[in-house]
Amino acid sequence: MDQHLHHVEEHFSGSDFIRDVVIGMSDGLTVPFALAAGLSGAVDTTTLILTAGSAEIAAGSIAMGLGGYLAGKTDAEHYESELAREKREVIELPESEEEEVSEIFREYGLEEEQIKSITETMKKNPEKWVDFMMRFELGLEKPEPTRARNSAITIAVSYIVGGLIPLFPYFILKHPATALMVSVVVTLIALMIFGYVKGRFTGTSPFKSAVQTTITGGLAAAVAFGLARILT
Amino acid sequence: MDQHLHHVEEHFSGSDFIRDVVIGMSDGLTVPFALAAGLSGAVDTTTLILTAGSAEIAAGSIAMGLGGYLAGKTDAEHYESELAREKREVIELPESEEEEVSEIFREYGLEEEQIKSITETMKKNPEKWVDFMMRFELGLEKPEPTRARNSAITIAVSYIVGGLIPLFPYFILKHPATALMVSVVVTLIALMIFGYVKGRFTGTSPFKSAVQTTITGGLAAAVAFGLARILT
Numbered sequence: 001m002d003q004h005l006h007h008v009e010e011h012f013s014g015s016d017f018i019r020d021v022v023i024g025m026s027d028g029l030t031v032p033f034a035l036a037a038g039l040s041g042a043v044d045t046t047t048l049i050l051t052a053g054s055a056e057i058a059a060g061s062i063a064m065g066l067g068g069y070l071a072g073k074t075d076a077e078h079y080e081s082e083l084a085r086e087k088r089e090v091i092e093l094p095e096s097e098e099e100e101v102s103e104i105f106r107e108y109g110l111e112e113e114q115i116k117s118i119t120e121t122m123k124k125n126p127e128k129w130v131d132f133m134m135r136f137e138l139g140l141e142k143p144e145p146t147r148a149r150n151s152a153i154t155i156a157v158s159y160i161v162g163g164l165i166p167l168f169p170y171f172i173l174k175h176p177a178t179a180l181m182v183s184v185v186v187t188l189i190a191l192m193i194f195g196y197v198k199g200r201f202t203g204t205s206p207f208k209s210a211v212q213t214t215i216t217g218g219l220a221a222a223v224a225f226g227l228a229r230i231l232t
Numbered sequence: 233m234d235q236h237l238h239h240v241e242e243h244f245s246g247s248d249f250i251r252d253v254v255i256g257m258s259d260g261l262t263v264p265f266a267l268a269a270g271l272s273g274a275v276d277t278t279t280l281i282l283t284a285g286s287a288e289i290a291a292g293s294i295a296m297g298l299g300g301y302l303a304g305k306t307d308a309e310h311y312e313s314e315l316a317r318e319k320r321e322v323i324e325l326p327e328s329e330e331e332e333v334s335e336i337f338r339e340y341g342l343e344e345e346q347i348k349s350i351t352e353t354m355k356k357n358p359e360k361w362v363d364f365m366m367r368f369e370l371g372l373e374k375p376e377p378t379r380a381r382n383s384a385i386t387i388a389v390s391y392i393v394g395g396l397i398p399l400f401p402y403f404i405l406k407h408p409a410t411a412l413m414v415s416v417v418v419t420l421i422a423l424m425i426f427g428y429v430k431g432r433f434t435g436t437s438p439f440k441s442a443v444q445t446t447i448t449g450g451l452a453a454a455v456a457f458g459l460a461r462i463l464t
Contacts, residue, residue, distance in 0.1 A: 030295035031263075031288065038287030043280070051274050051463045052267065052284045055456040059266030060259075062452040067258050070444055074436055081435065109360045114349050121342055128341045136368060203313070204306055212302055220294040224287040231283045 016147065018201045020154035024064060025194055028162025030217040032056050033187045036166055038224035040180035042232040046170045049179075053170065057163035065156030072148025079140050086133045090126050098123070100137055165190045184221070191217040248379065250433045252386035256296060257426055260394025262449040264288050265419045268398055270456035272412035274464040278402045281411075285402065289395035297388030304380025311372050318365045322358050330355070332369055397422045416453070423449040 032053050039049045090097050098119045105115045122129040134140050169182035191214045199209025264285050271281045322329050330351045337347045354361040366372050401414035423446045431441025 026299050027259075027292075027295055031291045034291030034295070035267075035284065035288050038291065039284055042283050047464065048275070048280065051460050052271055054463055055270030055460045056263065056267050056288060058459050059263045059270065059452040059456040062455055063259055063262035063266070063448060066448040066451070070448070074434055078435060107360075108354065108364045109357045110350060110353055114346070114353065117346050117349075118342060121346065122340065125341045128339075132340045135371075139371060139373070141371070202306055203310060216295060216298040216302070219298070220291040223294055224291040227290045228283050228287045231286055232279065 016144075016151070017154060020068060020151050021158045022198055022202070023068070024061075024155040024158025025162040026198075026213070026216075027060065027064065028057070028159035029165060029187065029191055029194060030162075030220050031060060032163035033166030033183065033217060034221040034224035036170060036183060037180055037221040038228035040176040040183075041225050042228045043176060046174065046176055046179055049170050049176060050167065053163070053167045057160055057167070060163065061156040061159040064159055065152040068155040069148045069152035072143065072151045076143045076145075076148065079134075079143055082138055082140060083130070083134060086130045086138075090130055090133075094123065097129070097133065100133065101129075104136055162190075162194075187217065187221075188214055248376075248383070249386060252300060252383050253390045254430055254434070255300070256293075256387040256390025257394040258430075258445070258448075259292060259296065260289070260391035261397060261419065261423055261426060262394075262452050263292060264395035265398030265415065265449060266453040266456035268402060268415060269412055269453040270460035272408040272415075273457050274460040275408060278406065278408055278411055281402050281408060282399065285395070285399045289392055289399070292395065293388040293391040296391055297384045300387040301380045301384035304375065304383045308375045308377075308380065311366075311375055314370055314372060315362070315366060318362045318370075319358075322362055322365070326355065329361070329365065332365065333361075336368055394422075394426075419449065419453075420446055 035056050036049050036053045039052055043049060086097075101119050101122060102115045105118060110118075122132060134142075166183045166187040169179040169186060170176070173179040173182060192210045195210035195213025196206045198204075198213065199206035202209070267288050268281050268285045271284055275281060318329075333351050333354060334347045337350060342350075354364060366374075398415045398419040401411040401418060402408070405411040405414060424442045427442035427445025428438045430436075430445065431438035434441070
């Protein structure tokens, strides 16, 4: 049992970081790649592709990083405000809170007598009662204090790393068409590897994940390329 | 109590849609805006800004929409695989599962006698026992079957709507500098309104949310603008 519980906990503690890397890199590998591909069909030099690509990576990493920061802060505030409310309700509306606990256990087939015995015990320890309501009524876990900041940095850096991969060929090659070909090959390989690793960490089939991730990036790039062709 | 529970449920059922709109529109309003602003400092006509901006919106909406779809599918698969595992464990390792239930209740101060009575009841109804483990040990809720598809559409459409707002001035005005000024004004107003509404729905202070969202978009655009200036 301990091993099992330990396994579950490990799974959860690592998953915030993995989740943030996946969020940042999924978009970082895809959108700058698609944008650069799109512009390759529309311009004659790589300068403008590099300008647009770099501007996109800067904008995307800031927007997504700050987005992650604000989401983390909002989660923390939401937790605190719900905690304050439960603490208040346990004191001001104990009957109604007792009924809420009872509802939860009734759903799982416990007898009224057993439920009564549980609620009596909880009433003796209001702090644990509040903890119980937070986790089992509202499904909220206390967020780590460094979560918002770590999330912002992880997402932003992952976006930048992901975005520089498809853009790299445009730095070293002169002709957009040649750079595009190299970028397509390099990025599709990167998407496959990323999808495979993502699958391993998230528990999906790595091969399926590799295929899905590659198709997403390829499709986005193809549509962006087509649209840029039509518009110029 | 019913009103309270009802309130909680309402909060959760609406929140998937709201969350997806926020995901799509946060980036949609910010990244194309910042990219167009960045390019305004680097090119002489709006044609290329429109091409790059449209390619970005296409790429971003596809990447984020498919990302949302895959995340939804992964959640559903994760739920199913954990469900299968719990069903297996309840049959194959009942003692270990019983101990896991006991652990949960021990944390909240219940007596061994009460816990024993609870686990005995659960063992009589293995289906409810599995439901209990899914929700209270693993913290997983059964995802709605249409979740992945709805999520993809909501995110993609929100991204497109958000992205067209900052790009619109470049469609109707000829000079990038003039279009940029109009785009900045229009988009900052849109970010403020979006941030305000987002705050109302997510339970943060609407004014604080409006300020945070506007700063995020403005900062991303300013950095993209500066970087594009340096690079050209």
